[in-house]
Amino acid sequence: MDKMRHYGMDWLRIGAFALLILYHIGMYFVPWGWHVKIAQPMDWVQIPMMATNSWRLPLLFLVSGYASAALFAKLGAPGAFLRSRAARLLIPLAFGMVVVIPVQPWIELVTQHGYAGSFLHFWMHDYFRFGTLEGIVLPTWQHLWFVVYLFAYTLLAALLLVLVPERARAWNAGAAARLLGGWGMLLVPLAAWMAILFAFPGYRETHALFDDGPNHLHYLVPFVTGWLLRVRPVLFAAVARCWPAAAVLAVAAYGYVAWAIGAAPGEGPPPVGVVTWFMAIRLVQGWAAIVALVGIADRFWNRDQRWRATLAEAVFPFYIIHQTIIVLVGYGLLLAGARALPSFAVLLAATVIGCWLFYLIGRRIGWLRPLIGLQRQ
Structure with missing residues (x-):
């Protein structure tokens, strides 16, 4: 048994990717712009979608920051760390952009x-x-923008690991851990998010890497927090202290978000440069939910189970293929004129089956494994 492995973070990563797949199925039905839409999108679908909208991607960057720090601890050298991440991220990215997307x-x-x-x-x-x-x-990377951004943050981490002496890194990590101790785990990252919101009011995400500065700052907050959780495990004590309150805060903030969406379902985004209560409370919901989920994972899920290793390995291949399956099947359902409930059932079944087939077949073919994000045997 790996004494340093936090199984709760593994389960959190698995759950976050599962929610992401379910969210993208919901994109077929919601009025927001997407690659393929049901003939008559439904306003009410926005309300369940907003339950995860503010934290699903930051949570993925947090668990990725934790996993990146664990990988560096295992490999011990910035060069080996960067080579490993490049192979695991850039090869599937290229394959996805040419073949899958x-x-x-x-x-x-x-x-x-x-x-x-x-x-x-x-x-x-x-x-x-x-x-x-x-x-x-x-060509486009579509949903694989997450892989591009994760590699960019990996590159930044490797650069800092080279430039900053080990003693200085340890001092900085200790100072950050003191800042995040106690209620700081809830308050400090949320304050950083608020500062970004007010410094760049009304910014729009582009997912285009080079013109998405505020979005990078937004995602670097959870990535760095996840890294610190691995290098300073004492921070889990801070999470344990505040996660119950964070859970209550997240639910209350979501109540406001759901009410606002229900009260004005067709209202578009505000003008650029305007900060609204909705934006601020959505950030409260997002970070509070992340702290609560990390706390739950640490308290209740930090144990191994026979399916964990398989699911942990499968999530990246699932991520690579899932949106293409949803868009393809959604296109067929649109042409067939299928109604909403049967469309949801078909999309869910087809996506789950398709993802498992992609993973189970790909893992057995040696040359295909690195292309779908798996290690060579």
Whole structure:
């Protein structure tokens, strides 16, 4: 048994990716813009979607920061750490962009922009244009933007590990741990998020890496917090102190968010430069939920189970393929004119089955393993 392994963080990562897949199924039904939509989107779907909207991605960056720190502790050298992360992230990213993702922008162009070419024509003549088509940048990384950002943060971490002496790193980690001790775990990262919100009011996420500065700051807060949880495990005591209050705060904040969405379901985003109560309370909901979930994982889930290793290995292949399955099946359901409830059942079943097949088949083929995010045997 690995005494340093925190099984609760493994379960948290598994659960976060499962929620992400369910969230993307919901994108087929909600009125927000996406690659393929049901013929008549439903306003009320926004309310359950907003239950996770503010924390699902920051939670993934937090558990990724924890896993990155664990990997560095295992490898012991910045160069080995960076090479390992590059192989695990950039190879699947390239495979995804060339093979897995192209059908998504094709379906979006066909259903929303009247594109008349076949998928083969699109892939051979339009996808690799390194420009835009109907406002869509091609080629694209679509949902794999998370992998791009995670590698960028890994690169930044490796650079700091090279430039900052070990003694200085230890001092900085200790100072940060003192800052986050006690109720600081709840208050300090939330204050950082609020500062970012007011410094860049009304900023829009682009997921385009180079023009997404405020979004990087937003995600670096949980990434660094996750890293600190690994290098200073005493911080789990701080989480244990405040997670019950954080859970209550998260539920209360979500109550306001749900009420606001229900009261004005069709209201669009405010003008750029405007900060609203909704934005601020959504951040409270997000960070409070993350602290509560880390606390629950530490208190109740820090134990191994026979399916844990398989599920932990499967989440990255699931992540790579899931959105393409949802968009493809959603396109078929749209053409068939399927109603909402059968569409949801079909999308859920098809996505679960498709993800498992992608993983179980890919893991058995040696040359395919690194392409879908698995280690070589």
